Amino acid sequence: MKRRGSPWTGLGAILIKEMADHLSSVRMRLLEGLVLLTAIGTVFAATQTLRQTIGEDPFLYLKILTSAQDPLPSFVAFMGFLIPLVAIALAFDAINGEYMRRTLSRVLAQPIYRDAVLLGKFLAGIFTLGITLLALWLLVVGLGILRLGVVPEAREVGRGLVFIFATLAYGGVWLALAMLFSVVFRQPATSAMATIAVWLFFAVFWEILAGLFFNIISASASGGPETELALANFRLFLSRISPNTLYSETVLALLNPDVRALGPVLITQLEGAVRGTLLPLSQSLLLVWPQLTGLVATVILLFAGAYVAFQRQEVRA
Amino acid sequence: MSAIIETQGLTKHYGPIAAVESLNLRLQAGEVFGLLGPNGSGKTTTILMLLGLTEPTSGWARVLGEDPLRNPLEVKRRVGYMPDSVGFYDDLSARENLRYTARLNGLSRSESESRMDEVLSGAGLSEVADRPVATYSRGMRQRLGLADVLLKRPQVAILDEPTMGLDPEAAAEFLAMIRGLRSQGIAVLLSSHLLQQVQAVCDRVGLFHKGRLVLEGSVEALSDRVLGGAYRIVVEASGDGLERTLGAVPGVVRVAQERPGTYRVEAQQDCRAEVARRVVAGGAQLLGLSLERATLDDVYARYFQEARHEA
Numbered sequence: 001m002k003r004r005g006s007p008w009t010g011l012g013a014i015l016i017k018e019m020a021d022h023l024s025s026v027r028m029r030l031l032e033g034l035v036l037l038t039a040i041g042t043v044f045a046a047t048q049t050l051r052q053t054i055g056e057d058p059f060l061y062l063k064i065l066t067s068a069q070d071p072l073p074s075f076v077a078f079m080g081f082l083i084p085l086v087a088i089a090l091a092f093d094a095i096n097g098e099y100m101r102r103t104l105s106r107v108l109a110q111p112i113y114r115d116a117v118l119l120g121k122f123l124a125g126i127f128t129l130g131i132t133l134l135a136l137w138l139l140v141v142g143l144g145i146l147r148l149g150v151v152p153e154a155r156e157v158g159r160g161l162v163f164i165f166a167t168l169a170y171g172g173v174w175l176a177l178a179m180l181f182s183v184v185f186r187q188p189a190t191s192a193m194a195t196i197a198v199w200l201f202f203a204v205f206w207e208i209l210a211g212l213f214f215n216i217i218s219a220s221a222s223g224g225p226e227t228e229l230a231l232a233n234f235r236l237f238l239s240r241i242s243p244n245t246l247y248s249e250t251v252l253a254l255l256n257p258d259v260r261a262l263g264p265v266l267i268t269q270l271e272g273a274v275r276g277t278l279l280p281l282s283q284s285l286l287l288v289w290p291q292l293t294g295l296v297a298t299v300i301l302l303f304a305g306a307y308v309a310f311q312r313q314e315v316r317a
Numbered sequence: 318m319s320a321i322i323e324t325q326g327l328t329k330h331y332g333p334i335a336a337v338e339s340l341n342l343r344l345q346a347g348e349v350f351g352l353l354g355p356n357g358s359g360k361t362t363t364i365l366m367l368l369g370l371t372e373p374t375s376g377w378a379r380v381l382g383e384d385p386l387r388n389p390l391e392v393k394r395r396v397g398y399m400p401d402s403v404g405f406y407d408d409l410s411a412r413e414n415l416r417y418t419a420r421l422n423g424l425s426r427s428e429s430e431s432r433m434d435e436v437l438s439g440a441g442l443s444e445v446a447d448r449p450v451a452t453y454s455r456g457m458r459q460r461l462g463l464a465d466v467l468l469k470r471p472q473v474a475i476l477d478e479p480t481m482g483l484d485p486e487a488a489a490e491f492l493a494m495i496r497g498l499r500s501q502g503i504a505v506l507l508s509s510h511l512l513q514q515v516q517a518v519c520d521r522v523g524l525f526h527k528g529r530l531v532l533e534g535s536v537e538a539l540s541d542r543v544l545g546g547a548y549r550i551v552v553e554a555s556g557d558g559l560e561r562t563l564g565a566v567p568g569v570v571r572v573a574q575e576r577p578g579t580y581r582v583e584a585q586q587d588c589r590a591e592v593a594r595r596v597v598a599g600g601a602q603l604l605g606l607s608l609e610r611a612t613l614d615d616v617y618a619r620y621f622q623e624a625r626h627e628a
Contacts, residue, residue, distance in 0.1 A: 003386070105370070
């Protein structure tokens with residue numbers, strides 16, 4: 001049986017309302033303040049060292065993002081840590097919060113489909129993340145211009161924008177996961193804890209588990225260099241199940257044009273390679289294409305899961 | 318007159334439990350219909366199916382001629398729904414909450430502002446419209462809920478437990494607002510477990526029991542049918558052997574002593590004059606005599622008493 005009327009009806013209204021909520025909520029202001037402080041701190045520290053080496057590096061504005069200065073980690077490392085938190089904070093009570101306030105059945109009694117509610121909330125989260133990231137990156141560039149006195153080149157801007165997109169996709173994974181849990185669990189506290197647990201699992205424990213698992217497998221395997229290569233690839237496969245690995249590989253290749261491969265490279269593959277040359281953006285993009293696609297696909301899968309769960313749910317207030 | 322809401326064999330099962338069982342309902346234009354019954358008897362499930370928020374297991378429903386499953390947007394555009402214990406965004410003001418509803422209904426900005434003023438003053442909330450809803454009392458929230466329903470100028474208003482949790486004064490105020498809807502030509506379907514409160518506003522009522530609509534009709538018709546057109550006379554008197562005296566009055570079916578000095582007499586006709594005469598003639602002191610109108614509570618209690626006896 002086909003239902004009539006567009007599922008997009010009311011999407012705009014929900015998007016605007018949710019974004020207004022996000023941008024004015026105390027929760028988001030706190031997190032944005034935190035992100036801002038760390039960003040300024042790391043960039044300031046990074047420019048401190050870079051000032052001495054201006055002219056030696058063709059990608060100054062990428063170096064700002066990646067260079068770490070003890071005891072501060074790099075800007076990118078901080079983002080990899082904070083963006084999931086921001087994303088989770090944006091969505092962990094998206095649906096069950098409406099249940100708690102008993103507003104969901106009133107909203108769904110308006111001439112809209114449920115699709116619009118879920119998609120509107122998701123897009124509002126993505127846009128909020130996007131605005132935050134874009135503002136942050138512009139701030140970094142501005143700070144760089146002030147401190148270093150060099151204007152960023154087009155290729156740096158290009159790589160920066162792709163980096164923002166990748167970070168958005170990575171944040172989207174946690175946003176979609178938090179949203180899925182907000183549909184599945186009736187208590188916002190439960191969904192928040194569950195999402196943070198999954199995040200911690202991938203951030204801390206997955207590498208350990210993957211290492212253990214790999215050791216068990218590789219102990220029983222023996223053979224020539226082909227087995228070695230297969231094992232190395234298997235090890236990579238294991239760690240790439242985690243979205244954190246996908247993201248860090250993406251960032252590594254995007255922000256370091258001299259990175260040519262994200263895995264084991266055979267000596268034969270290096271034949272004829274000119275050492276020390278930098279990859280153009282298109283080639284770097286080609287390198288991280290699988291990782292980037294993987295991140296986006298994870299977002300879509302998680303959102304689809306949330307969608308199905310939400311459609312089947314009884315909306316009794 | 319055409320039916321505004323019509324259901325035929327509407328059934329909803331949750332696993333082995335039947336929430337609503339083959340419901341046939343017809344609601345005429347401009348009518349106030351009360352869906353009455355204890356908690357968990359299937360009232361809210363029925364409402365959700367009428368709005369297309371839940372799929373029926375079998376049977377069908379038509380609301381304003383539309384199928385709520387196939388064309389829920391059109392149904393929801395013309396039907397206002399107030400859920401039980403309606404919720405609002407607490408940190409927003411009443412006006413902002415209504416503005417959100419107006420946007421979801423696709424109203425233009427100028428149109429929604431003028432309608433908002435109209436429904437807010439109708440609900441008596443104009444003064445406090447810019448205060449956050451968190452500061453509202455239960456009664457104010459409920460009135461805001463009705464304003465929210467009226468914002469889209471519905472042809473039908475479905476109100477789920479509209480008087481629940483209200484003090485008697487606020488409830489009476491709210492019921493007066495519902496009566497106001499009828500004079501505007503809006504059909505109202507309301508559900509409640511507080512029979513006595515709603516019998517005053519409903520043209521017709523349907524009594525729910527375990528998912529089935531067991532009785533339907535106007536309050537008078539129902540009490541005639543279930544109570545057998547009985548008159549209940551409450552006699553306050555002091556003296557001896559009153560029970561026998563009262564029982565001997567022609568037409569009296571049953572006499573029961575409620576507490577010392579108060580008797581409840583059930584009779585086939587209004588025999589108050591005869592009762593008074595005999596009580597006084599018997600040497601007792603007559604202190605009070607009144608005819609009690611049958612309430613829905615009596616109908617309900619009696620009906621289920623009998624149903625239980627039969628079972």
